[in-house]
Every structure is written in structure tokens, then in C-alpha cells.
Amino acid sequence: xxxxxxxxxxxxxYGIIDGDIVSLVKNCLFDDIEFTGENINLDSAKLMVPLxxxxxxxxxxxxxxxxxxxAKANNREPNIPNEPHIGYRATxxxxxxxxxxxxxxxxxxxxxxxxxxxxVIGKRGKNLSEDEALDIVFxxxxxxxxxxxxxxxxxxxxxxxxxxxxxxxxxxxIETEVELNNLLxxxxxxxxxxxxxxxxxxxxxxxxxISAMSKYLTLIPGDMIWMGTEGHSKNLSPGDVCDISxxxxxxxxxxxxxxx
Amino acid sequence: xxxxxxxxxxxxxYGIIDGDIVSLVKNCLFDDIEFTGENINLDSAKLMVPLxxxxxxxxxxxxxxxxxxxAKANNREPNIPNEPHIGYRATxxxxxxxxxxxxxxxxxxxxxxxxxxxxVIGKRGKNLSEDEALDIVFxxxxxxxxxxxxxxxxxxxxxxxxxxxxxxxxxxxIETEVELNNLLxxxxxxxxxxxxxxxxxxxxxxxxxISAMSKYLTLIPGDMIWMGTEGHSKNLSPGDVCDISxxxxxxxxxxxxxxx
Numbered sequence: 001x002x003x004x005x006x007x008x009x010x011x012x013x014y015g016i017i018d019g020d021i022v023s024l025v026k027n028c029l030f031d032d033i034e035f036t037g038e039n040i041n042l043d044s045a046k047l048m049v050p051l052x053x054x055x056x057x058x059x060x061x062x063x064x065x066x067x068x069x070x071a072k073a074n075n076r077e078p079n080i081p082n083e084p085h086i087g088y089r090a091t092x093x094x095x096x097x098x099x100x101x102x103x104x105x106x107x108x109x110x111x112x113x114x115x116x117x118x119x120v121i122g123k124r125g126k127n128l129s130e131d132e133a134l135d136i137v138f139x140x141x142x143x144x145x146x147x148x149x150x151x152x153x154x155x156x157x158x159x160x161x162x163x164x165x166x167x168x169x170x171x172x173x174i175e176t177e178v179e180l181n182n183l184l185x186x187x188x189x190x191x192x193x194x195x196x197x198x199x200x201x202x203x204x205x206x207x208x209x210i211s212a213m214s215k216y217l218t219l220i221p222g223d224m225i226w227m228g229t230e231g232h233s234k235n236l237s238p239g240d241v242c243d244i245s246x247x248x249x250x251x252x253x254x255x256x257x258x259x260x
Numbered sequence: 261x262x263x264x265x266x267x268x269x270x271x272x273x274y275g276i277i278d279g280d281i282v283s284l285v286k287n288c289l290f291d292d293i294e295f296t297g298e299n300i301n302l303d304s305a306k307l308m309v310p311l312x313x314x315x316x317x318x319x320x321x322x323x324x325x326x327x328x329x330x331a332k333a334n335n336r337e338p339n340i341p342n343e344p345h346i347g348y349r350a351t352x353x354x355x356x357x358x359x360x361x362x363x364x365x366x367x368x369x370x371x372x373x374x375x376x377x378x379x380v381i382g383k384r385g386k387n388l389s390e391d392e393a394l395d396i397v398f399x400x401x402x403x404x405x406x407x408x409x410x411x412x413x414x415x416x417x418x419x420x421x422x423x424x425x426x427x428x429x430x431x432x433x434i435e436t437e438v439e440l441n442n443l444l445x446x447x448x449x450x451x452x453x454x455x456x457x458x459x460x461x462x463x464x465x466x467x468x469x470i471s472a473m474s475k476y477l478t479l480i481p482g483d484m485i486w487m488g489t490e491g492h493s494k495n496l497s498p499g500d501v502c503d504i505s506x507x508x509x510x511x512x513x514x515x516x517x518x519x520x
Contacts, residue, residue: 054351055352081416083415083416085417086419087419088417088419090348092480155343155345156320156321156341156343156347159345159346159473159476159477164476165386165476165478213419216419216420216423217350218425219352
């Protein structure tokens with residue numbers, strides 16, 4: 001099932017996609033479905049960020065080639081993580097499918113996409129085994145963990161390198177029926193493929209991360225986890241359009257514009 | 261004005277404190293005040309975390325002596341930050357005044373308090389000057405940024421060192437009338453004072469942080485910023501009670517218990 005959040009005359013509403021039609025529902029995610037009876041066309045719907053999370057978790061370094069390439073770019077030895085240590089991103093930076101990524105005036109040329117699988121938590125969980133971990137997952141979406149590498153290298157935290165307003169495109173929707181091992185992530189810039197990788201080829205998979213996190217923290221409905229990206233990203237410039245596709249989920253597309 | 265969040269038969273409610281009385285209100289923080297007409301005694305009220313934040317910001321290293329002492333404890337040269345780079349904490353870890361801080365079984369002895377000023381944002385703000393920064397502040401509270409130093413040194417992120425469940429006591433309430441330069445923070449463990457410092461003796465003050473942050477990110481009502489702590493903390497053990505007082509705001513008190 002595919003959940004979308006759309007702007008309506010009465011404010012934000014969730015809906016369920018069937019073909020080209022969005023059937024609006026009264027409830028939020030995670031509740032029993034109650035249709036309003038109103039249907040709109042997906043093509044004309046104004047899509048919103050599909051979830052404003054309770055806590056916005058991010059795995060960071062979670063694909064081997066990305067760790068190696070990032071280390072090379074920074075003249076460091078690669079340091080493959082041996083434990084799943086989760087990080088954080090911030091909701092101010094979220095934008096929806098189609099909305100512009102604004103490159104700040106003072107950002108360097110090293111302004112880059114990162115195509116990521118997004119895990120949406122739908123149930124409360126603590127002390128979960130890896131076998132139990134997927135029981136609390138509601139569905140999956142697509143994220144673009146836009147990063148300014150100079151700030152990422154030089155700042156004490158990743159606050160502006162990764163969390164400047166508009167740096168976190170997410171969407172277009174949340175898909176509940178996903179077979180993790182079948183997913184392929186493909187990133188295209190201006191319709192040219194720049195990377196393609198097996199989505200589930202992570203250093204620590206979704207089950208491992210959820211189980212490890214839940215040993216120390218309680219996950220709750222509305223939390224989400226971005227699972228990291230693969231490879232070395234190329235630079236984005238104003239005028240570019242960045243598309244991130246995950247097979248079985250969809251395509252998240254955002255133009256890049258210059259900040260004023 | 262002093263805002264408190266209390267548990268009632270009908271769920272969480274905000275109230276305004278006048279002496280020993282809490283007058284319940286229909287609204288949340290930031291809205292026009294509308295009293296329900298119901299009053300309860302502060303002494304018998306079950307206090308809740310006064311705010312579940314939209315984004316939970318934390319200044320981290322923001323007092324000179326703390327930076328020096330932390331570096332000494334880790335056999336490093338102190339590195340006083342020259343820019344206000346904000347970090348993050350997570351809401352799962354929040355507990356209210358009076359609730360127990362649970363020391364995990366596998367935590368080391370280096371399990372420590374950090375007494376901090378909490379800034380609650382009440383208005384939307386972007387690109388604010390330092391002179392404008394306090395215009396978006398709703399009020400102030402007290403936080404205990406409980407930290408497990410071994411995990412803080414060894415993990416790739418501060419996820420469990422600072423964000424394990426119960427590691428973020430906050431409260432007891434939010435005070436809107438505060439003169440930042442008059443504040444004194446005092447930490448007591450089992451009624452013995454362990455540190456006392458001028459709250460506003462920060463490397464980067466509240467105005468500086470808000471102004472710098474707002475150059476890149478939009479602050480919104482319900483965000484909060486923990487401003488860091490001073491000095492070197494001592495270890496907490498199960499059975500201890502940790503009190504953090506900030507003059508003009510109040511005292512946040514939490515017992516420490518052993519995890520099972």
C-alpha cells in the first residue's frame with residue numbers, strides 16, 4: 001500500500017494511492033484506515049513531505065564503497081564502522097518531491113546528493129531482536145541526504161553541512177509492501193545515471209540497526225531512519241535536477257536552485 | 261510567567277503556576293491563554309516533561325572550563341570552538357522532574373550529569389541578527405545532559421552516550437521572565453554542591469547561537485536549544501539524587517537508579 005501526504009483546501013491530508021487516484025483518509029499513518037470519500041488525481045495533487053518525524057535518525061557511513069570513497073576524497077584512511085552507531089538529521093531541512101533544493105550562496109562546489117532508503121517506524125519498540133525488528137516498520141520511502149562536503153569536513157557538527165533548510169528532500173510517498181533484498185537504488189542527475197547500487201547491500205542492514213538502537217532507546221510511531229548511501233557523489237549545481245529511484249518504491253525528483 | 265505541563269485524568273495539560281497553585285489552560289504553549297477554570301495544587305501535581313520538542317538542539321562544548329577539563333580527561337589538547345556549531349539530542353531520552361535516570365547495566369562508572377540552560381523557541385525565525393534573536397524565545401527551563409563518557413569517547417556518534425532512554429531530564433517548568441546575565445547554575449549531588457557557575461558565561465551566548473543557526477535553518481515554535489555546561493562532572497551512581505538549580509527558574513531533581 002502506498003501512502004501519500006497531500007495539500008488540500010482543508011490542510012494536509014493523508015491518502016492512499018491506487019493507480020492514478022489518491023483516496024483521501026481521515027486518519028494519520030498508523031491508525032485504522034477511514035476514507036473521507038474524496039478522491040483526487042495523483043498527477044494534480046500537491047505532494048507534501050510524507051512524514052514529519054518524531055525523531056529523525058540517520059545511519060551515516062553504512063555502505064563500504066562510500067566509506068572508502070569519502071576517505072579518499074578527504075585524504076584519510078577508510079575506517080569501516082564495526083558497530084551500528086546511529087546519528088541524527090533535522091526536520092527543518094525536509095522538502096517534498098518536486099520542491100527545490102536551495103544551494104546557499106556561501107556553499108562550495110562540493111554540494112552533493114546522497115540517495116537513501118528511508119525506514120518509517122510504525123510501532124513502539126524496545127529491546128528488539130533482529131528477527132523482531134521489521135515488525136515495527138510501517139513502510140519505506142526515499143531520501144536525498146544533500147551534503148556540503150567542505151562544511152562537513154570543517155564544522156564541529158554536521159548542522160549546516162547536512163541540515164540547512166531544503167537539504168533533505170524526501171518522498172514522494174511511503175510504500176508499505178517492500179522486499180528489502182530486491183531493491184535497487186539509482187541516482188540520475190539531469191536524466192544521466194550517476195550511480196546504481198543494491199539498496200540492501202548495507203554494512204548494517206535495517207534489522208541490525210533497529211535491533212541495536214532499541215537496546216538503548218525506545219523507537220516510537222513516527223520515528224524514521226535514513227539508511228545511508230553508496231559510492232562517491234558528484235557535485236550538484238543550480239539548474240540540475242536530481243532524481244533518486246528505488247525500485248518498488250518510486251522516484252524522488254528535485255531541482256537545484258541558487259540561494260539569493 | 262511559569263508554564264508547567266501536568267498529567268490529568270484527561271491527559272496532558274499545560275498550566276500556569278501562581279504560588280502553590282497551577283491554573284490549567286486549554287491551549288498549548290505559544291497560543292493565547294484560555295483558562296479551563298480548574299486549579300490544582302503544585303505539590304500534588306504529576307509534572308511531565310514541559311516540552312516535547314520539534315527539534316532538540318544542543319550546543320555541546322560551550323563553556324571554556326568544560327572544554328579544558330574534558331580535553332584533560334581524554335588526554336587531548338583543549339580545542340575551544342571558534343564558531344557556534346549546533347548539535348542534536350533525541351526526545352526518547354527526555355524524562356520529567358522527579359523521574360528516575362536509569363543507569364544501564366553496561367554503562368561504565370563515568371556516568372555523569374551536566375547542568376544546562378534550556379532555551380524554548382516560541383516564534384518562527386530565519387536570518388535573525390543577534391539583536392533580534394531573543395524575540396523568538398518563549399522561555400527557559402533546566403536540563404541535565406546525562407552522559408556516559410566511555411561511550412562518548414568510543415562511539416562514532418553520541419547516540420547512546422547522550423541519548424539512551426532517561427538520559428535527558430528536563431524541567432520542572434518553563435519560565436518566561438528571565439534576565440540571562442543574572443542566572444547562576446548550581447549542581448548538587450545528594451545535597452552536596454559539586455559545581456556552581458554563571459549560567460551566561462558561555463563561549464557563545466543564546467543570542468549568538470540563535471543568530472548563527474538561523475542563517476542556515478528555520479527555527480520554529482517548539483524547538484529547543486540546550487546551551488551546554490561548565491567544568492568537569494563527577495560520576496553518578498544508583499542511589500544518588502542529582503539536583504540542578506538555575507536561579508530565577510527553579511530546581512530539576514532526579515534520582516539515579518540501576519538498570520535491570
